[in-house]
Amino acid sequence: MTTTEANEVSSTNGQGFLKNIAIDAVVFGFHDNQLKVLLIEYKRTGLFALPGGFIRESEDLNVAAMRVVSERTGLEDIYLDQFYVFGDYGRFDPTPLKTIMTANGNKPPEEHWLLKRFISVGYYALVDFTKVSPSPAPIFDSCEWYDLNKMPVLIQDHTQIVHKALDALRTNLDRKLIGFNLLPEEFTLGELQRLYETILDKKLLRPAFQRKMLSLGILERIAKKWTGGAHKAPYLYRFKVQAL
Amino acid sequence: MTTTEANEVSSTNGQGFLKNIAIDAVVFGFHDNQLKVLLIEYKRTGLFALPGGFIRESEDLNVAAMRVVSERTGLEDIYLDQFYVFGDYGRFDPTPLKTIMTANGNKPPEEHWLLKRFISVGYYALVDFTKVSPSPAPIFDSCEWYDLNKMPVLIQDHTQIVHKALDALRTNLDRKLIGFNLLPEEFTLGELQRLYETILDKKLLRPAFQRKMLSLGILERIAKKWTGGAHKAPYLYRFKVQAL
DNA sequence: TCAAAAGTGTTTCCCTTACACCCATGA
DNA sequence: TCATGGGTGTAAGGGAAACACTTTTGA
Structure with a gap:
């Protein structure tokens, strides 16, 4: 203002x-x-x-x-x-x-x-x-x-x-x-799951969540991976630009 | 007014x-x-x-x-x-x-x-x-x-x-x-199904619809039946008054 | 070598789908 | 007896739930 x-x-x-x-x-x-x-x-x-x-x-x-x-x-x-x-x-x-x-x-x-x-x-x-x-x-x-x-x-x-x-x-x-609007453009499925868990205030099963999200067909896996922790590097995803 | x-x-x-x-x-x-x-x-x-x-x-x-x-x-x-x-x-x-x-x-x-x-x-x-x-x-x-x-x-x-x-x-x-708000207090499942079909503008399978509605547990079957057509008399149902 | 998180496989279970069958009723 | 609509039985299919297993990485 x-x-x-x-x-x-x-x-x-x-x-x-x-x-x-x-x-x-x-x-x-x-x-x-x-x-x-x-x-x-x-x-x-x-x-x-x-x-x-x-x-x-x-x-x-x-x-x-x-x-x-x-x-x-x-x-x-x-x-x-x-x-x-x-x-x-x-x-x-x-x-x-x-x-x-x-x-x-x-x-x-x-x-x-x-x-x-x-x-x-x-x-x-x-x-x-x-x-x-x-x-x-x-x-x-x-x-x-x-x-x-x-x-x-x-x-x-x-x-x-x-x-x-x-x-x-x-x-x-x-x-x-x-x-997805609450996350940065690129995010991991783990981050997305923690977002959902926070909003819904309940734990979700990881395998089920991943499959559900991926089966929607709206996520695009980015070749580049992310690193930093003492564990396997997760893939980064982003919203798929919908075809016209 | x-x-x-x-x-x-x-x-x-x-x-x-x-x-x-x-x-x-x-x-x-x-x-x-x-x-x-x-x-x-x-x-x-x-x-x-x-x-x-x-x-x-x-x-x-x-x-x-x-x-x-x-x-x-x-x-x-x-x-x-x-x-x-x-x-x-x-x-x-x-x-x-x-x-x-x-x-x-x-x-x-x-x-x-x-x-x-x-x-x-x-x-x-x-x-x-x-x-x-x-x-x-x-x-x-x-x-x-x-x-x-x-x-x-x-x-x-x-x-x-x-x-x-x-x-x-x-x-x-x-x-x-x-x-249910669009129907009279007492109605048959057939009437309810036709209502749904009209609103959604698509045919629904009768057995599936009946089971789905009844499984919700919100309908109460009234003993009295209704008559009038050349077929089996359908049951009348009404909204179950929710228990407090 | 181990812990932690990611990704995938597999089995079970349940709900929906789809179709079949019987019931009641009036013409 | 037949057509019509109502109610129920049942088998197949698909997806979610639950759990196991493997993979990758840094400590």
Whole structure:
């Protein structure tokens, strides 16, 4: 988010953005055999939240989601999935935003658009942890990876959003074959298996897993091997570029 | 929709409703071995559309969707699923609404809230065809079932919404075991199979289908049988009430 | 030589597929 | 008696589960 954009967002009437609709993004990464989530911290308040944003008046919803995640990660062409729309009235809670804006020296008027009720479209993003440069923005001060199991308390219903995103990721993992988006371009079957085991939170049998993945016909074995451990060198694989 | 509500909706500023968000509902029914969809026709315009509506300022999104479908079907406790949020800018097309409002004698000002861009949360509903009393509302004049394969041209992107709803129904059919919602409380396995065949648009093997359904353990065979044809009387089944 | 991880072989088991057969019923 | 649709039996096929074995490499 640029400073200009930040000024737009903090304008009282929210000129240029759609009203009552927001985007919340659960950005998943995979590192050290742990699932990570990208979280924003608003300094001087101790408040944590999911990266999110709003939709410009002439902007596609999916483009807005891509933009939001791009701004926090520095990446382009990110794998994104709409997974749920959070629209309960009970989730409406302007208190944290009021606190945040006040802490930044902009005590907002009661009728400020950001303090109105929002319905939030939930997206999860799958990114290559090693390629991400988490970057904060003028209106908040830190943007960092957190272990999924060691998340701080989040504002509003953001914790439930993360859990629902994880549920969606789990059910889509095999159906849509999306796990690869969390790994670098080239990876071993062992790394892929540890990813699956982490997401699904259960052990998988190695022979079965290897055969299953290879039988899908979407992996390409790279001639070059990898080395480093006191054991047989595994093959590297990558996504097969689908034939047109 | 009552007349009072209709007046609220046609007020220029949309007081009492969330801005820029709408709901579109694809209500599926099953009759004569055909999938049916509930459509609205705006008279004096020849325009057809999906039932839809808006969210009140203090209303849950899912409650609003239930309300929209209730109003058109006369039912309560309807099976509803969010399946996608349609948010492309390209779908913004105020022309048909302008036509409709003009045809009803309310030529709207350009800044009328209904002519603004909306992001639409798509729901599909599964209802018992025999229990539905399709009912129109003051601002439109007919609400009827249409064969999925013989739908008229719909306004905006509503035709694509129907197709995407059907896709979602197909992928969820086995995963969520939701097909039963399209049948009366008591049904034969033959009826259930014809429902599945219609939705999936392919023939299924009878013995396999029966065993699969029964092995799920969610069907309860009712002692009473049904009669009428020149053949063995099939058993009636119903959803087993899940034990708490 | 050994431990560790990778890759492959093999057997068992189960579910699905495919087809056959019997049952009940009305014309 | 026959056609029609409903229910069940059964054998074959395919894939997953479980386990064994070999291979490669560094300590």
